[in-house]
Amino acid sequence: MTETEILHWVKDTWLGVTVSRSRWLFATGETFHFIGLSLMVGGLLIVDLRILGFLRRMPLKSAMAFLPFVIVGFLINLATGIEFFFADPFMYWPNPAFKLKLFLIFVAGINALVATIVLHRHAKHAGLDDDNFGALTKATAGLSLSLWLVVILLGRLLPAFEGSTEFF
Amino acid sequence: MNFLAWLEQTDFSVWLRESDWGHPIVLCFHAVGMGLVVGISFMFCARVLGYSRKIPLDAFDRLFHLAWFGFWMNAVSGVVLFSGSPRRLLETPAFVIKMVLIAAAGFSLWLLARTLQGVMKPAGASARLSELEAMPAGARVAAAFTVLFWIGTIVAGRLIAYTIGPPPI
Numbered sequence: 211m212t213e214t215e216i217l218h219w220v221k222d223t224w225l226g227v228t229v230s231r232s233r234w235l236f237a238t239g240e241t242f243h244f245i246g247l248s249l250m251v252g253g254l255l256i257v258d259l260r261i262l263g264f265l266r267r268m269p270l271k272s273a274m275a276f277l278p279f280v281i282v283g284f285l286i287n288l289a290t291g292i293e294f295f296f297a298d299p300f301m302y303w304p305n306p307a308f309k310l311k312l313f314l315i316f317v318a319g320i321n322a323l324v325a326t327i328v329l330h331r332h333a334k335h336a337g338l339d340d341d342n343f344g345a346l347t348k349a350t351a352g353l354s355l356s357l358w359l360v361v362i363l364l365g366r367l368l369p370a371f372e373g374s375t376e377f378f
Numbered sequence: 379m380n381f382l383a384w385l386e387q388t389d390f391s392v393w394l395r396e397s398d399w400g401h402p403i404v405l406c407f408h409a410v411g412m413g414l415v416v417g418i419s420f421m422f423c424a425r426v427l428g429y430s431r432k433i434p435l436d437a438f439d440r441l442f443h444l445a446w447f448g449f450w451m452n453a454v455s456g457v458v459l460f461s462g463s464p465r466r467l468l469e470t471p472a473f474v475i476k477m478v479l480i481a482a483a484g485f486s487l488w489l490l491a492r493t494l495q496g497v498m499k500p501a502g503a504s505a506r507l508s509e510l511e512a513m514p515a516g517a518r519v520a521a522a523f524t525v526l527f528w529i530g531t532i533v534a535g536r537l538i539a540y541t542i543g544p545p546p547i
Contacts, residue, residue, distance in 0.1 A: 241536045244412065245529060252417025255441065268437035275430040276421055362413065363406045370402040 213303075220299040229297035236297055239290040246290065247362065249283030252276070254358060261329075261343055261351035270341050307371040311364040318357040325350035382464040394462030395545055401462070407455040414448025416528045419487065423521035426490065426513050435494065463545065470542045476534035483527035490520035 211219070220226055229235045253276040259265050260273035295302050302308045328347045336342070371377070385391055394400040418441050425433050460467055467473045493516040513521075 237536055237540055241533050244409075244532045244536070247409070248413055248416035248420055248528075248532075250417070251413030252419075252421040255414075255417065255444065256421060259441075265437060265440060267434065267439065269432075269434070272430065272433035272437065275433060279421065279424070359410065362409050366406045366409050367402050370398050 217299040217303055220296055223296060225293065226296040226299070229293055236294070239293045242286055243290040243294075246283040246286030249279045250287065250358065251283075251362075253279035253283065254354060258351040258355045260341075262348055263341070263343075266341075301372065302368075304375045305368060305371050306375065306377045307364045307368050310377075311361055311368075314357050314361050314364070318354060318361065321350055321353050321357065325354065382468070385461055385464050388461075391461050391463075394458070401459075404455050404458050407451055408459065411448040411450075411452035411455060412532070415445050415452065416532070418442070418445040418448070419483075419524055419528055423490075423525050426494075426517050426521040428513070428518075463542070466543050466545070467538070470538055472534045472537035472541050476531055476538065479527050479531040479534055483524055483531060486520045486523040486527060490517055490524060493517045493520060 221230075229239070256265065256268065256273050256276045257280065260268050260270060265273065325347070328344070328350065332343060332347060394404070418438075422438050422441070425431075425435065425438075493514060
């Protein structure tokens, strides 16, 4: 299958046809995408800023208790993101901002995996009450906030790159 | 109305409406500000509503500074967005509803803060807010309404894009 064939297939799926024909499904998806964004940002701020050492009054365990909000927000945005893509694959796929956004989400996923591993190692050696995190752990927290910030910006800049296939 | 008509004809307003970049750039700020205000509000309200009661409430102090930062970011970027199409926005019901909902969310957050302070005081200086396990009913109601008002604000904001009239020629 060529790239064009795949995009045609996406467009002709039940999901693609239903969303592009509906008057309100896309707008409803966008609303949920923003709610998911807020859940992710709220949760990530607490977790990442705590690891970076900014919210010392928040016990580490309490900060980590907000992770489920991040995961729920991410799943909402993954689902609605797929909805958008299926509704108009030929608009999204050539857009360089869309491709970079997908790539950075992938990098953020790897980063989250690394963060999980180093946090577990830290908890095993130093205990969960010790919050003198190593440079690597702090780097994952800083990277997480930066990556998601750029992901938000790229999402809002998608229309500005519509119709172009390269950034420059 | 004369002022709004004049505003609409300024170079800046025209640039916002007609350039490829004007709107998306301002919307970038608006989205980040939303994440800060609504995101932090959601997390705090979840705690007040009973999520993970071991989390000390006063640990949110510094996050509120960030939430305020986001609020002002959106007030400024909102005014800028408004200057792009002031008359059309005032004629769009979703825009007026959004402004009312923002005021309502602010009011319920203020009520929430007042209710929590009211509970803290009689307990004396030694009893910190962080040790408050069961939230007073008033605080829970205010938190639930805050969440609903923010969701309503987001819904109304999205509806503006779909219901606003065509730009002036």
